[in-house]
Amino acid sequence: MQERPTMAPQPSPSRPATPAGPPSAAAYRMLWRWHFYAGLFVMPWLIVLAVTGTLYCFQPQIEPLLYPELLRVAPGPARLPAQALLERARAAAPAGATATTYTVNSAPAASAEFVFRLASGKSESLYLDPYTGDYLGSLSVEDRLMKQVRRLHRALMLGKPGELLMELAACWTLVMIATGLAMWWPHWRERGAAALRLGRGSGARGRWKALHRFLGAWLALGALVFVLSGLPWTASWGRQFKALATAADLGAPRKGAPPRSLPPGGMAAAPGEAAAMPGHEDHAERAEHEGHGGHGGHGDHQAAAAAPAATMESLPLADVPWAAGLAPVPSGQAPRVPSPPADLDRVVAAIAARGIAGGYQLVLPNSPSGVFTASVYPADPTGERTLHLDQYGGQVLRDTGYRDYGPVAKAISYGTSLHMGRYFGLANQILCAAISLGLMALAVSGLLMWLKRRRAGTLGAPALPRAVPPMRAWAVGLGLLGLVFPLMGATLVAVWGLDRLVIARAGRQHGPAGTLRAD
Known part of the structure; x- marks a missing residue:
């Protein structure tokens, strides 16, 4: 093995080194x-x-091989309505489980996935055939292989x-x-x-x-x-950097206070009455953008009003765009008379009217003051979108996308897509x-x-x-x-x-x- 020659020490420590030359x-x-x-x-x-x-x-290729009976179906002539699928999923879910998320997938051979928060606090994905409504089975969100790998x-x-x-x-x-x-x-x-x-x-x-x-x-x-x-995306520096970028309008746009969800025939909540959505308060767990399902329940309005405002990171979503992580989630005043939420098909149609036919997760409201939230996180960063929709009327309250990001958030969106091998x-x-x-x-x-x-x-x-x-x-x-x-x-x-x-x-x-x- 060839040795590098010994270099004699120089008498003057101030001898300048040539910047482009080899080091001493x-x-x-x-x-x-x-x-x-x-x-x-x-x-x-x-x-x-x-x-x-x-x-x-390689998750997109690996998971269908691991769970083919759950993730793949034989395409049929027509899909069942989304609301009908939700009702069938609720019927198949364990007692005390609450539906938190619906994955809207337009691929013909893809099953329909609903995530439920169980009474134990864990989350479980239930799969149905979107053409027949048949229950295919379930997977633990926390215990599935790719979650452990992540x-x-x-x-x-x-x-x-x-x-x-x-x-x-x-x-x-x-x-x-x-x-x-x-x-x-x-x-x-x-x-x-x-x-x-x-x-x-x-x-x-x-x-x-x-x-x-x-x-x-x-x-x-x-x-x-x-x-x-x-x-x-790191836990310490990454979160501080995101907060700084957001505060400087270099990340997600700040458009003032988020709009309020209006109950039927009701008034918008006053700023001091804004309620965080019960079921979405688990900020620490959601900071990793990995979990499904939060904690909490319907609670009374006064207790909810005292809770901190919900952000996108606190929602039961598998993935949230980096720029949208600290964006506030709209909330509103509970109606004086109990009212059912908008039909799920109406909400999906409102999102489709904005040019989004599939490939997103939809958070379902689990409190009278909650909203529907759709997170679109495609391989192409320019398609990133976050939509909040009124729980009762189904109209879009806010639609934020890549076009609204600051320069830092745009660069990070591209970097993330390349880093994950998706672009x-x-x-x-x-x-x-x-x-x-x-x-x-x-x-x-x-x-x-x-x-x-x-x-x-x-x-x-x-x-x-x-x-x-x-x-x-x-x-x-x-x-x-x-x-x-x-x-x-x-x-x-x-x-x-x-x-x-x-x-x-x-x-x-x-x-x-x-x-x-x-x-």
Whole structure:
């Protein structure tokens, strides 16, 4: 294995480095050291993200294979009315269950799906043949395979701590990408396009190194897009960023107070009487945009009026566009005389009149002051729509779509669609899978290189140079990264302190500071 030449220390620390030239041995070692720390932390989570992300990317193909008897039907001459299907679903539902969501799917071979909140608080999807009305069976919303895959991908099934851990992993991946590219850049300057080809290494470690460098060069851009498009959905930074974008009118539009649902012959609720919709108050669970069904019931109007205003994230929806997550949901005054809600077919027809024939979820009102809410979340971000409809008359109260988004929300909508492999069909899925599995191979090759270099009983971190170069641009860059991502900033300081106070002292025995082995 070829060794990099030892570089003699320079007498003047102020010697300027050529920006486009190769880094000095000391600077290279510092880049390698931080690349090592970032990779060591990110490695296991990259493997989890790669496997779960690939599986979830192919959800449209996997779920029909897992549950063909529930999701597929033989097309018939005509569908039953939506209201008739809802009544049949209610008849088949367990005692005490409440219908919360209707999935409107116009595909000829698709079954009709209604989500019910059970008395236990969990949710269950009931499937019917839309042509005959026959009950096909049910699936637990929380326990279905793809829900578990998604929980692993976003939070390791650990709740809030897992979400924060995965957010940290995403931020440290940025450090890993940046330092890896900086170490690879001299090869590009020396060899040009040949640096993008898979080289030959001497020995087992040399071959793993060549593969690692090859994968890193090709996957850096894709990994960067993956990280940046996923960060807006994180539990800590993502929610704060969404709130900031919304407040600055760069996300979802702010159109003043949401319109009120009017009871038959009644008056609109005064601003102080606005009621959050019972059954939609479970904000913490809905923040992941994963669940169906909320908590609560019909309650009295005064109790509901004291509840916080409902947002789209609090609704029992499987998916909510990022821009619409913090948008308020209209609510109204309960009628003085009990009145039945609008016929479901009337509501579906009102949505169809707006140009939306299918491919959306419709939240059903479960309180006298609730509204119907349709969430349209297609592969093409320009088709994203959120509609609120009056519970009693079925008329559209608000229709918000991509056209109304701010520039930040529009960019994130495209990033999300690409991240999930939805934007340009199967080719997008294959591309995402290739990047995900390539990142997993990058993590595995890095692990094997570390194990082959590490001495027994040591961490195996690259030795700290005796004369630490200033590397001001990197210090400023990491500082800005820590300011933008405070959680990341705290861990950067912690790692720096641990490195200087503990690891560096223990690692002085690994060789002279000026000698740099190939990695």
